[in-house]
Amino acid sequence: MHTLLETALNNTSDEDWMGVGVAEPKELELSMEIRKEMPIGDHIISGKYDVMFRYKGSQWQLGDLKTMSVWGIMIDKNGKFEEWTKQLSIYRYLNQDKDISDEGIILTVYTDWSKSDSVIKAKQGYPQSRIGVEHVKLWSLDKTKNYLEAQESRIVDGIKKLADTGSIPYRCSESELWKRGGKWAYYSKKDSKRATKVIDTEQEAEALMLKAKDSTAYIEYRKPEAVRCKYCSVVQFCDQYAEMLVTGEVKP
Numbered sequence: 001m002h003t004l005l006e007t008a009l010n011n012t013s014d015e016d017w018m019g020v021g022v023a024e025p026k027e028l029e030l031s032m033e034i035r036k037e038m039p040i041g042d043h044i045i046s047g048k049y050d051v052m053f054r055y056k057g058s059q060w061q062l063g064d065l066k067t068m069s070v071w072g073i074m075i076d077k078n079g080k081f082e083e084w085t086k087q088l089s090i091y092r093y094l095n096q097d098k099d100i101s102d103e104g105i106i107l108t109v110y111t112d113w114s115k116s117d118s119v120i121k122a123k124q125g126y127p128q129s130r131i132g133v134e135h136v137k138l139w140s141l142d143k144t145k146n147y148l149e150a151q152e153s154r155i156v157d158g159i160k161k162l163a164d165t166g167s168i169p170y171r172c173s174e175s176e177l178w179k180r181g182g183k184w185a186y187y188s189k190k191d192s193k194r195a196t197k198v199i200d201t202e203q204e205a206e207a208l209m210l211k212a213k214d215s216t217a218y219i220e221y222r223k224p225e226a227v228r229c230k231y232c233s234v235v236q237f238c239d240q241y242a243e244m245l246v247t248g249e250v251k252p
Contacts, residue, residue, distance in 0.1 A: 001067050001109060002050060006032050009051065027056045036094040040145075041152040049091040052098070059101040062088045062138075070110045070117075073132075074125050075198065079175050081136060089139040090148065096141070108132040124197065162237055171240045172228075179249075182224035190216035198222075226250050 009030055017025035035048035051063045064087065073080055088104035113130040122128065139147070158168050184205035185195035199205045205219040226241075229250045235241040244250040 002065055005065050029054050038094050040148045043152055045148055047091050047094050060098045061101045062091055062104040064088060065107050067109045067111055069112050070127055082175060085136045085138060088136060089144045092138055093141055093144040102138045104136045104138055106134040106136060108134060167239050168234060168237045169239055177226040178228040179224055179226050181222040183222055185220045185222055188217050189214040224249050
């Protein structure tokens with residue numbers, strides 16, 4: 001998808017740019033897939049943005065492409081925005097040679113989007129188009145620097161503790177774990193392939209059951225799952241991961 005986006009941007013004609021509202025295409029500047037590095041503590045932070053653009057010499061603006069499930073934005077929109085803000089803020093910090101706007105743009109492409117579901121589940125926050133545009137407010141440079149320094153220090157200390165004790169005592173937050181579930185799913189009938197609604201409490205789910213029109217309606221508890229652990233390279237040393245294996249919050 002990133003390659004397709006880059007190809008599209010590189011091959012868009014002046015006529016097409018004008019068709020989408022860019023009155024003077026030659027005044028549009030694009031920068032894509034540039035990697036930058038910067039020292040933080042004893043380490044090097046590296047990052048490569050998807051695209052940066054500006055029009056008529058205005059501030060540069062960072063953009064990023066995300067391919068994702070519609071349920072990712074419906075279930076954890078705040079968590080997604082937090083991650084996107086963090087990511088684009090770091091890109092801005094790494095590119096201080098450019099005057100970059102404090103507002104970034106996320107282009108979302110929903111891989112499992114359905115036109116019928118967009119109508120039926122509109123009130124539940126279902127995206128109304130396969131492609132969406134989200135605006136995120138970036139952190140200040142000082143806040144980003146403080147975050148990176150804290151993370152670097154935490155990693156260095158973790159490595160030392162791992163060498164001394166053979167385990168990592170630090171605990172990731174629920175947002176860092178990409179924790180999902182821990183909620184009740186309501187199905188309006190027995191053969192429903194997807195939940196009609198996902199609810200925070202059992203009481204709310206039971207209240208919906210009382211209003212169900214179909215006698216086969218049911219509710220199901222979805223156990224919390226730490227999704228990010230499957231992408232982590234140090235789980236074999238992590239005390240928190242070992243605990244979640246016992247509770248079933250991660251899959252081995």
